[in-house]
Amino acid sequence: MIAPFWVSERTDGGFFExxxxxxxxxxxxxxxxxxxxxxxxxxxxxxxPEINRRIAAIVKLLREQHIEGVVDVIPAFCSLLxxxxxxxxxYEKMKKRMESMLRVDIKVGEGKRKIFEIPVLxxxxxxxxxxxxxxxxxMSEEEVVKIHSSQDYLIYMLGFLPGFCYLGGLxxxxxxxxxxxxxxxxxxxxxxxxxxxxxxxPLDSPGGWQLMGMTPVxxxxxxxxxxxxxxxxxxxxxxxxxxxxxxxxQAQVEDGSYQCVIHEEV
Amino acid sequence: MGIRILxxxxxxxxxxxGRTGYQSQGFSVAGVMDVRSFKIAxxxxxxxxxxxVLEFALIGPTLEFTAGTLIAITGxxxxxxxxxxxxxxxxxxxxxxxxxxxxxxxRTGSRxxxxxxxxxxVPVVMGSRCTNMKSSIGGFxxxxxxxxxxxxxxxxxxxxxxxxxxxxxxxxxxxxHVTLRVVLGPQDERFSKQxxxxxxxxxxxxxxxxxxxxxxxxxxxxxRKEASDMISDGIAFxxxxxxxxxxxxxLLSDRQTTGGYPKIxxxxxxDIPWLVQRKTDHKVRFKAISVEDAQKLYLKELEELNQMxxxxxxxCKEVLECRQVSRRIRRLFP
Numbered sequence: 001m002i003a004p005f006w007v008s009e010r011t012d013g014g015f016f017e018x019x020x021x022x023x024x025x026x027x028x029x030x031x032x033x034x035x036x037x038x039x040x041x042x043x044x045x046x047x048x049p050e051i052n053r054r055i056a057a058i059v060k061l062l063r064e065q066h067i068e069g070v071v072d073v074i075p076a077f078c079s080l081l082x083x084x085x086x087x088x089x090x091y092e093k094m095k096k097r098m099e100s101m102l103r104v105d106i107k108v109g110e111g112k113r114k115i116f117e118i119p120v121l122x123x124x125x126x127x128x129x130x131x132x133x134x135x136x137x138x139m140s141e142e143e144v145v146k147i148h149s150s151q152d153y154l155i156y157m158l159g160f161l162p163g164f165c166y167l168g169g170l171x172x173x174x175x176x177x178x179x180x181x182x183x184x185x186x187x188x189x190x191x192x193x194x195x196x197x198x199x200x201x202p203l204d205s206p207g208g209w210q211l212m213g214m215t216p217v218x219x220x221x222x223x224x225x226x227x228x229x230x231x232x233x234x235x236x237x238x239x240x241x242x243x244x245x246x247x248x249x250q251a252q253v254e255d256g257s258y259q260c261v262i263h264e265e266v
Numbered sequence: 267m268g269i270r271i272l273x274x275x276x277x278x279x280x281x282x283x284g285r286t287g288y289q290s291q292g293f294s295v296a297g298v299m300d301v302r303s304f305k306i307a308x309x310x311x312x313x314x315x316x317x318x319v320l321e322f323a324l325i326g327p328t329l330e331f332t333a334g335t336l337i338a339i340t341g342x343x344x345x346x347x348x349x350x351x352x353x354x355x356x357x358x359x360x361x362x363x364x365x366x367x368x369x370x371x372x373r374t375g376s377r378x379x380x381x382x383x384x385x386x387x388v389p390v391v392m393g394s395r396c397t398n399m400k401s402s403i404g405g406f407x408x409x410x411x412x413x414x415x416x417x418x419x420x421x422x423x424x425x426x427x428x429x430x431x432x433x434x435x436x437x438x439x440x441x442x443h444v445t446l447r448v449v450l451g452p453q454d455e456r457f458s459k460q461x462x463x464x465x466x467x468x469x470x471x472x473x474x475x476x477x478x479x480x481x482x483x484x485x486x487x488x489x490r491k492e493a494s495d496m497i498s499d500g501i502a503f504x505x506x507x508x509x510x511x512x513x514x515x516x517l518l519s520d521r522q523t524t525g526g527y528p529k530i531x532x533x534x535x536x537d538i539p540w541l542v543q544r545k546t547d548h549k550v551r552f553k554a555i556s557v558e559d560a561q562k563l564y565l566k567e568l569e570e571l572n573q574m575x576x577x578x579x580x581x582c583k584e585v586l587e588c589r590q591v592s593r594r595i596r597r598l599f600p
Contacts, residue, residue, distance in 0.1 A: 032452035035532025036560035038502040040452040045497060059290065072286045072295075074500030076524050081500025083286070086561040087568060158292040159498070159524040162401050202292075203401065222391055222403045228291040 029102055031095055034081060037071075039091070041080045041098060049168070051078045052156050056233025058101065067097055075232045076157050077166070115152055115235040117261035118200065120191050121246040122148075122213035129210035133176045133193060145240055147171045148212065152235040153198065163202035163220030163228040167236060170198045182208035189215045191238065200236075202228075213238075216250035217260060229260055237263070267333040268387065268418035271411050275327035275369065277478070280386055280405035280417070281519075282318045285394035289500070289523045296398040299478060299519050299542040300377050301535070302567070303341035303437065307381035309575055310338035310358050310432050318388060318395035320380045320411075323478075326369020327411065329380075334362045334423050336383035338432075342375020342439050342543055358383075358432035358578075375439030375543040383426065384419035399478075400520065430582035434574055439543040443469075445551045446537045448506065449560050453496070453528035457508070461489035465530055466552055470514060474546045478520040481541065483550065487512035488530065498526040504533035504541075506552075516541060534560040536567045 028044035041058070043051045055075045062073060062082070069088030074081040084094055122145045123130040134141045153167035160166075176193045183206060186192075190201045192209035201207065202220035220228050230236065241249070252258035271278070281304070284297025298304040298321055308317050320327070326344040339346050339355045346353040347368050353359060361367070369378065388395050388406055397405025406417055426432065454462060470485035488508050501507075505517045507527040516533060517525070533541060534555065541550065555563075 033449055033532075033557045034452045034500075034502045034529070035449050035504055036535050036557055036564055038500075038532070040499060042452070042499075047497060072289045074289045074523050076499045077497045079497075079499040081502065083289075083502065086564050090561055091557045157498075157524065158290065160292060160522065162288070162291060162293045164292050222401070227288070227392060228293075231290060 031098055033091070036086055036091075038081055038083045039094060039098065041082065041102070043078045043080070045078060047077045047156065047168070049154055052154065052168075053233060055080050056231075059232070061101060061104065065101070067094075069094070076159070112264040112266055113152070113235055114233075115237050115263040115265060116230055117237050117239050117263070118191075118215050118217055118219075119241040119245065119249055120149070120213040120215050120238045121241055121243060126214035126246075127191070127212040129179070129192070130212045133174060133210050133212055136176045137174050139173070144174050144212070147174050148193075148198065149238040149240050152237045155230055155232050155234050155236060157232045158228070158230070161202050161205060161220075162222075163230075165199055165219075165230060165236065167197065167199055170196055172196075176210045178208035179210060182206060186211065187214070188220075189218070191215055214246075216246055216253050217258070218253060267384070267422070268331075268416060269382075270330045270332060271327055271413060271415040271417075272330055272366070273328040274411040274413050274415070275322045276325040278320055278322040278327045278411040279397040279399070280318050280388050280411075281321045281396045282394055283316045284396055284519065285392055285398060285404065288392055292523055293392075294398055294400060294520055294523060295503070296396045296404070296478075297394070297519050298379070298396075300341055300379070300539040302539040303377070303379045303543075304381075305571055306356065306434065306437075306574065307338045307340040307379045309571060310340075310356070310434065310578065311336055311381055311383040312426060313381055313383065313385070317381065318386045318405075319382070320386075321377060322369065322379075323372075323377050325371045326378055328366065328368040331361050331363060331365045331367070332416075333384070333419060334360075335419065336423070336426060337361055337367070338381045339378065340381075340437070341378040343373045343436075344369035344371065344378045345373055346378075354433070356434045356436050358426060358429060360429075372545070376545050377542055382419065383424055384421050387418035387420045398520075428579055428581060430585055431580055432578045434578065437539075439540070441540075443549045443551070444537075444540050444544070445553050446541055447534040447555045447560065447563070448531035448537075448552050449534065449557045450531045450554050451529075452499075454530050456490055456496070456528040457530055458489045458491050461491075462530070464488050465508075465514070466554055469549050469551055472544045472546055472548045472550065476544075476546065478518060480518050480521060481516045481544070483514045483516070485513065488514065490528065496526055496528055498524045501525050501529070502532050504535065504538045505529045506531045506533065518542060534563055536560075536563045 030042045032040045034040045069084045072083040134144045156166045175196045178194045186207045188203045190211050191213045192211040194209040281298045284295035391404045402408035464486050465488050468486040470483035473482045475482035506514045507529045509527045
C-alpha cells in the first residue's frame with residue numbers, strides 16, 4: 001500500500017479517510033511536551049471532520065480568551081501546537097489552563113459554517129489538464145467541472161505554503177494521479193487535483209498537480225491587511241465563471257475593490 | 267544614509283525574532299537562527315529587543331556606510347575589519363561615513379550578526395522585518411542580499427551613554443563537541459526504548475545539509491517501534507524529527523509549519539544557538555532534561571542578558587579613574 005501523504009512531508013498524492021465515525025473525542029485528548037516553549041494537544045490519531053471542528057473551536061476559544069503568553073498556534077488535522085513564552089507562563093500552569101479549556105463543553109458543530117466562494121475559470125489555457133482528469137474519470141470535462149464545483153470542501157488545515165489549504169472531501173470519481181513530470185512553475189491561483197486532494201496554489205510554486213482551472217482571487221496577498229482570507233475549519237466552494245467574469249473579477253482584485261463572497265450557513 | 271552591500275557573502279539576510287502569529291495559515295516564522303547573539307547585538311546598542319539585524323553565514327558580507335552610526339557585531343568570528351583594521355566584536359563600534367566593514371569566512375562559529383543603532387529601513391510585513399525567502403516577503407525585497415544592494419537607515423546617528431563601557435565577553439564557538447539539552451517528545455513514545463537510548467548515548471555529526479531550514483545529522487540509527495502512520499502536526503523551533511532512515515533532522519528558523527515525521531525531542535531554547543553555530547563535521551550529543559529545567563535555563567539566560575544590560579550601563583572604570591586623577595591635578599593648580 002502506498003503510504004498516505006501525511007506520513008511523509010509530501011504534500012499531495014495521498015487520500016482522505018471518509019467520514020470516520022468518531023467516538024468520544026475528549027477521551028483521546030492528550031497534552032504532550034514539545035520543548036520548553038510549545039505543547040502539543042493531540043486529539044486522537046485520525047482525520048475526521050468532528051475532530052477538526054473541535055480543534056477549530058479550541059483555536060477560536062484561545063483567541064477569545066487570550067491566554068497571556070500564548071504566541072502562536074498551529075492547528076493540524078488532529079492536533080494543535082500551542083507556542084507560548086515561558087517568561088510569561090510556565091509549563092505546569094499552561095498545561096492546566098489548556099486542560100480546563102478542553103473541559104469546556106464546546107457546542108461542536110452547532111456553529112455556522114463559513115463558506116468562501118472561489119470563482120474558477122475551468123479548462124482551456126487556464127486548466128491545461130482538465131482533459132486528463134476527464135479522460136481518467138471517463139467522463140466529459142463539463143461533468144468533471146460540475147462534480148468539482150458542486151460541493152463544499154472543509155479546510156482541515158493550512159500548511160506547506162502560506163495559505164495552502166488541505167481540503168477534504170474530493171469526490172472519488174475525479175481523483176486523478178499527479179503528473180509524471182511535475183511542472184517547474186505553477187502560477188498562483190491555479191486550481192488542481194493531486195491524487196485524492198484538490199486545492200489552490202497560493203503562490204507560484206513547482207508542483208505535480210493536474211491543473212483544471214484558475215481563480216482570479218488572491219487567496220494569499222502579503223500586501224493586504226488580512227494576507228490570508230481563510231482559516232482551518234472554514235469551507236471552500238468553487239464557482240465556475242466564464243472568461244468575461246474572470247476578467248471582471250481580476251480587474252477588481254487588481255484595484256483592491258474585490259470582496260470575497262462569504263456565506264454563513266448552518 | 268545607510269549601507270551599500272559591496273559583497274553580499276554567502277547568505278546574508280535581514281532578520282529579527284520572526285513573523286509569529288501566522289503559522290496557523292502556513293507561514294514559516296523565519297527569524298534569526300542564533301537568538302542569543304541577536305539579542306546581545308541589539309542590547310549593546312540599547313536597541314529594542316526585536317530590532318532587525320543582518321544575519322550572515324559561512325562567508326560574511328562587505329558593507330560600505332554612507333552615514334555615520336554605531337554598530338555591534340556578535341556571533342561567530344568572521345574576522346571583521348573596518349577599513350582594513352581588525353574590528354572588535356561584542357562591542358559598540360563608532361562608524362564614520364565611508365567606512366568599509368568587511369567580513370571573511372567563519373574562523374569559529376558559522377553565523378554572524380550586525381546590529382545598527384540607526385535601524386535598517388525595511389518595511390514591516392505582517393508584524394516583522396524578517397526575511398522569509400520561501401514566500402519572498404519581508405526583509406530586503408523578500409530575498410537574501412546581493413552585491414550592490416542598498417539599505418537605508420530609519421534614523422540618524424543617535425547618542426549612546428556610557429559608550430566606553432559597551433563591551434561584553436565574547437561567546438566562543440570553537441568547541442568541536444557540544445551537548446545539546448533536549449526535552450523528549452512529543453512523539454518519543456513512537457521510538458523503541460533502544461532507539462531512545464541510541465539517541466541519548468551516541469555522537470552525531472553535523473552534515474553539510476545544514477541551512478536555515480534545518481540541520482541533518484549523521485550517526486547511529488534510531489529505531490522506532492513498529493511502523494505506525496503519523497498524521498502531520500505542528501513543528502516547534504528546534505524539533506528533532508526522525509524519518510524512517512533513522513537519522514535526526516533538527517528543524518530551525520525556516521522550517522515548515524507542519525510535518526509528518528515523528529519528533530523524538532526538542533532542543534532546549536538556550537542550546538539552539540550552540541547548535542546553529544556548528545559547522546559540517548562537528549559533533550553533537552543529546553542529553554534529556556525536564557521541561558521545567560529547560561524553562562529554568564531559559565529564564566536564567568534572560569537574567570544573564572539583564573546583567574549584561576546593567577554592566578554596559580555603568581561608567582567605564584578606567585574613565586572614572588581618569589576623571590579622579592584629573593580632578594586631583596586640577597586641585598594642585600588652582
